[in-house]
Amino acid sequence: MRRVYLDHSATTPVDPEVASVMMTYYTEKYGNPSSVHGFGREAKQALEQARTQVAELIGANPKEITFTSGGTEADNLAILGTAEALRTKGKHIITSCIEHHAVLETCEHLEKNGFDLTVIPVDEEGVISVDAVQKAIRPDTILITVMHANNEVGSIQPIAEIGKLAKEHGIVFHVDAVQSLGKIPVNVDELNVDLLTVSSHKIYGPKGVGALYVRKGVRIVPLVHGGGQERKRRSGTENTPGIIGFGKACELAGQRMAEDAQKQIKLRDKLMNGILDRIEFVKVNGPLGEKRLPNNVNVSIRYVEGESLLLSLDMLGIAASSGSACTSGSLDPSHVLLGMGLIHEIAHGSLRFSLGRQNTEEEIDYVLEQLPKIVERLRMMSPLYDQ
Amino acid sequence: MRRVYLDHSATTPVDPEVASVMMTYYTEKYGNPSSVHGFGREAKQALEQARTQVAELIGANPKEITFTSGGTEADNLAILGTAEALRTKGKHIITSCIEHHAVLETCEHLEKNGFDLTVIPVDEEGVISVDAVQKAIRPDTILITVMHANNEVGSIQPIAEIGKLAKEHGIVFHVDAVQSLGKIPVNVDELNVDLLTVSSHKIYGPKGVGALYVRKGVRIVPLVHGGGQERKRRSGTENTPGIIGFGKACELAGQRMAEDAQKQIKLRDKLMNGILDRIEFVKVNGPLGEKRLPNNVNVSIRYVEGESLLLSLDMLGIAASSGSACTSGSLDPSHVLLGMGLIHEIAHGSLRFSLGRQNTEEEIDYVLEQLPKIVERLRMMSPLYDQ
Amino acid sequence: MYTEKVMDHFTNPRNVGELENADGVGEVGNAKCGDIMRIYLDIEGDIIKDVKFKTFGCGAAVATSSMVTEMVKGKTIDEAMEISNKAVAEALGGLPESKMHCSNLAADALHKAIENYRDNHQKKE
Amino acid sequence: MYTEKVMDHFTNPRNVGELENADGVGEVGNAKCGDIMRIYLDIEGDIIKDVKFKTFGCGAAVATSSMVTEMVKGKTIDEAMEISNKAVAEALGGLPESKMHCSNLAADALHKAIENYRDNHQKKE
Numbered sequence A, B: 001m002r003r004v005y006l007d008h009s010a011t012t013p014v015d016p017e018v019a020s021v022m023m024t025y026y027t028e029k030y031g032n033p034s035s036v037h038g039f040g041r042e043a044k045q046a047l048e049q050a051r052t053q054v055a056e057l058i059g060a061n062p063k064e065i066t067f068t069s070g071g072t073e074a075d076n077l078a079i080l081g082t083a084e085a086l087r088t089k090g091k092h093i094i095t096s097c098i099e100h101h102a103v104l105e106t107c108e109h110l111e112k113n114g115f116d117l118t119v120i121p122v123d124e125e126g127v128i129s130v131d132a133v134q135k136a137i138r139p140d141t142i143l144i145t146v147m148h149a150n151n152e153v154g155s156i157q158p159i160a161e162i163g164k165l166a167k168e169h170g171i172v173f174h175v176d177a178v179q180s181l182g183k184i185p186v187n188v189d190e191l192n193v194d195l196l197t198v199s200s201h202k203i204y205g206p207k208g209v210g211a212l213y214v215r216k217g218v219r220i221v222p223l224v225h226g227g228g229q230e231r232k233r234r235s236g237t238e239n240t241p242g243i244i245g246f247g248k249a250c251e252l253a254g255q256r257m258a259e260d261a262q263k264q265i266k267l268r269d270k271l272m273n274g275i276l277d278r279i280e281f282v283k284v285n286g287p288l289g290e291k292r293l294p295n296n297v298n299v300s301i302r303y304v305e306g307e308s309l310l311l312s313l314d315m316l317g318i319a320a321s322s323g324s325a326c327t328s329g330s331l332d333p334s335h336v337l338l339g340m341g342l343i344h345e346i347a348h349g350s351l352r353f354s355l356g357r358q359n360t361e362e363e364i365d366y367v368l369e370q371l372p373k374i375v376e377r378l379r380m381m382s383p384l385y386d387q
Numbered sequence C, D: 001m002y003t004e005k006v007m008d009h010f011t012n013p014r015n016v017g018e019l020e021n022a023d024g025v026g027e028v029g030n031a032k033c034g035d036i037m038r039i040y041l042d043i044e045g046d047i048i049k050d051v052k053f054k055t056f057g058c059g060a061a062v063a064t065s066s067m068v069t070e071m072v073k074g075k076t077i078d079e080a081m082e083i084s085n086k087a088v089a090e091a092l093g094g095l096p097e098s099k100m101h102c103s104n105l106a107a108d109a110l111h112k113a114i115e116n117y118r119d120n121h122q123k124k125e
């Protein structure tokens, strides 16, 4: 069966070059980087090279990079670590209503434990207003945490401006850049951030690896205690092969970003316009043009339900998602689409295609050929479609 | 140069069979297990198979296995998660003085945050007395956390008996089985444990993967918040290739354990007796016979210092450790050896060789040929060796 | 995730459509997820002669809808009232835990359609 | 972790040993890690004519011990008193951050040996 993978925002394949570098560190150069001997030293060296590769992609100093087990842990470390470090200074945290669960759930956990939380709304395109953030700032605000680009609708946020605000008020600023890394430029100085989360498996690196950028001078309390690895910020034997793979993936992302974006924007617009041309009662979610990630297509198809769409596409070998991968197992329609003002029923029938490096025009043609038939079939079954 | 790896308690090479299974999940079956489509389902299926493989090795139900990013995180989840879950019930925790830093530092973190900690001493062989644990139990004791086998001196602890005590008193019992897994039988029912930590990279699986066994009915509060993976116990996109590798490593460990142990006990005793025969003023640390891990040799060589020994061995291609890998970067001599009553100076000159599946008699011969020369050379340099 | 039987009924749902002048019609929205099902019954004497459905919902919702129509055809309305959501799920070879609520949709719509028939029927008498 | 120069001095330490009837002897224990060094000086006039050391310590301790003996040979005692732990570390091409304290061992032992010489010397005068 033909297989067309259009779910790169959920996860990506590991680049073959990345995989082959990792292999060496699994079976030959397997030392523990904390060890004094040669096996340890060669692992340590590669680990530090990876740190440099990650740092370079985001314009940071290698010492400011703390490796974690993924984006989720990095988000938790940033938010819980800051809250713990500054709990005597203040108890107010600002976030947005379209954050990933790794941020939202963590903030809500803090709210249950005595912190105050302000959740900023977004406009109908899924963009946060800088003004709203400004108005939310209080004397006891200790942290603003906002994502760089949204994982469901691809909306890019005005991070640099929010960062400027945070700086003016002396508030720690954390940004979840899991979806933007490798797709658009991410530079910690230009964005004015103190803490920045990145994840390897979204940029053709291995799963189970991520990093938190911590600006020099910013203090966070560790989440995981033990051997004191990662300058005491994150204990546990380092996942060297994974980290080395992540480093390589960052290097490749830096080299290929411009070309990838150009190619994917073309496919994205072809797919989006093709759907609008071929299917009635369709609405595009998220902004158009510059403010949208190069690889994101998100549409609401009226009168049909998301999972049925996904299953029907899947039977034709097409992998897409409805809401984010994490939430597609849940029953509630996407909090992001609801936050953008969509009604329940329409949010329910939304579909996300996220493009990747390997996708081709032919694959898009295939989707455009199949999707209208699927929608037709499901609409015939739908009690809501009486036209 | 010849390379002889004798530091398997720090970390192991990934078994080639394990590595090749993982490869497929990096580059071909790369789906996110939370996704509805075929890529997601094949990943999910493999993930659940791995859960079964891990569960089988320790006599548990697959639903009782929570995957983490390693032994350190699993230890933290067990200890912090229990403390958080039971904080209204009591504030007293019991541990031992020879635990890994992942346990000790976590307990000390809790102590700083209002919990009471009793640290049980050990005898001169590095074994905890059940009696001492019994005496430490208080009405407000909520957790006993003790390791199954020590990583430095290989001493095996009377876990089943401590577990019985814990059960009688209704106290949650956590065991760090990172070093015993795959070397001696580990069965959660026979050991009477509620929570049990295991780690992949110590049993020829990949780094950055571990698991916490949580007995049905035992409640822990999660450490990392987000998408709700791992039955809400541990959020974050699952490290499927890593977990699948860990599962395979568990399967192989189950098959090979008896044979591995038999072979390694022979090499262990040859190395230990060889050192005692060839070098003066040497003391074996830890118990002999049944109460010692099959792969652990630990000796204190008087009048010489550990790092100098390691460096000298390393120049001959022999990888060993002095204390645990994590602590060998630190300046203090091993807390385990000090806990066993060794004086600073002697603890300082201790050396751990930890055997693995691939080691041969010839390699042991090589070490026995080289080590006496190294010791001789260093003693000539030592102001303590005036004989 | 889904059994083969579920996928079969999702791909080739039986009895999709509407019945003009149906003797009983039931529509329910699933309280948990907001999905919707409508069922149409033609009844002669006590026997369900024909049945059709329309569903806006997940794969499990479509499959249980299709299955329930198969199960009731030819049955008496009393027998049909006995069909539980569990029975529908079992007939499909089971549903994932998180999808058990979906089977309510079909069973509830069926029962509502029968009640609707009884209401109409009683009024006519 | 260590520079080549450190490894060279560790592998082939210069001036290992003792001097019988040394003019000055200094022994220090490193407060941080408990390692120990002893240094022996033969002094003629103001000039350090010969020097030997014994060290119980890490690789950096051995290397700095060896390096410091090289550095002082032929120097006046005043010049030798000026040699700092930093200078020794630099002469070795640097030490890892966590190992900087090791260089204290050698510098301190040297200074103590010179003081010991001065004490003996003054007493003799």
Ligand SMILES: Cc1ncc(COP(=O)(O)O)c(C=O)c1O
Binding pocket: A009, A069, A070, A071, A072, A073, A075, A100, A102, A147, A149, A150, A151, A176, A178, A179, A199, A200, A201, A208, A209, A210, A326, B235, B236, B237
């Ligand atoms: C915006 C965003 N933040 C955080 C995460 C979590 O990262 P990870 O999957 O590495 O845990 C994801 C992806 O799942 C994401 O899309």
Ligand SMILES: Cc1ncc(COP(=O)(O)O)c(C=O)c1O
Binding pocket: A235, A236, A237, B009, B069, B070, B071, B072, B073, B075, B100, B102, B147, B149, B150, B151, B176, B178, B179, B199, B200, B201, B208, B209, B210, B326
């Ligand atoms: C006894 C023990 N517990 C916990 C750990 C930590 O496990 P990991 O290296 O997977 O973080 C180790 C090894 O480092 C260990 O030996």
Ligand code: FES
Binding pocket: A331, C030, C033, C034, C035, C057, C058, C059, C060, C061, C099, C101, C102, C105
């Ligand atoms: S999720 Fe709504 S019926 Fe299944």
Ligand code: FES
Binding pocket: B331, D030, D033, D034, D035, D057, D058, D059, D060, D061, D099, D101, D102, D103, D105
């Ligand atoms: S660690 Fe003691 S002198 Fe270096």
